[in-house]
Amino acid sequence: MKPALAEPVATLPRGEGLAYEPKFDGHRILLFTIDGSAVLQARSGRIVTAAFPDLAEAALALPDGTVVDGEVVVWTGGRIDFAAVQRRAAATPARAGLLARRMPASYAAFDLLWERGEDLRPAPYERRRQRLTALLEPLGPPLQPVPMTTDPELAATWFETLVEAGIEGLVVKHLARPYRPGARDWRKLRHTDVHDAVVTGFTGPPARPAALVLVLPDDDTPVVSSPLPPALRSHAGRLLAGRTAENPRGAPRTATAIGIGEVPYRAVEPGLLAEVERGTTRHAVVTVHRLRDDLINQV
Structure with a gap:
């Protein structure tokens, strides 16, 4: 339903x-x-x-x-x-x-x-x-x-x-x-469109992810963020090192990227939050402001 x-x-x-x-x-x-x-x-x-x-x-x-x-x-x-x-x-x-x-x-x-x-x-x-x-x-x-x-x-x-x-x-x-x-x-x-979201995966190379795959409050469907800026890509690569999770079914996981559709991504183990901003339109782009490494492993 x-x-x-x-x-x-x-x-x-x-x-x-x-x-x-x-x-x-x-x-x-x-x-x-x-x-x-x-x-x-x-x-x-x-x-x-x-x-x-x-x-x-x-x-x-x-x-x-x-x-x-x-x-x-x-x-x-x-x-x-x-x-x-x-x-x-x-x-x-x-x-x-x-x-x-x-x-x-x-x-x-x-x-x-x-x-x-x-x-x-x-x-x-x-x-x-x-x-x-x-x-x-x-x-x-x-x-x-x-x-x-x-x-x-x-x-x-x-x-x-x-x-x-x-x-x-x-x-x-x-x-x-x-x-x-x-x-x-x-x-x-x-109050604000800035939220903590759970990082569940990434696109691009593991050392410098191009974008993060996130689960937002009030929705369990993973979404792909807008492209990460260069400094955040390097930081994300360091924090996500060793967290890659295997898909037990073997099939690639996909998430929705605004303007593109379903894209494949690499899943990661829970443990990292990102502070994100999402627009107020129906199909809003999600922008990552920072990674909450102060809360890592608390998810």
């Missing part, structure tokens, strides 16, 4: 019939309950149930035929830790249980698409929100609805104060609109 999407905006939308939610930076996950089992689907369509056994177990408390849209996050020291949730998402089945105990995940739910076999996507957001809170509030963590308000002044306060907890902005929705998979009906307002 395709999730609904959001279009970036530069100022806080105001007007009648709007709802505001904090924007969490984690992994977008659709959670399904089917015949007594839970299935977790990433935004790309990849099934990631095995990577989050703690959430899959918690989801069994939901009735069959339920689909929830939300964000998987990991909290560290009272702040959202994107590097930690990426490590959880990339875990092998053999390590997933250990990481779940060390870095338990939370599911920040923001929409209810199906409940007990009833398709709620045509219903207005206001009704879906009421059903979501009624469903999840009796359960409590790790499944919980995100906060929501219709007061733009309170939303503005959230925007200014929640950044310390790793909340990067707001998502704005119309109370009367349905859930439209794949459509950009929502709006998102960010």
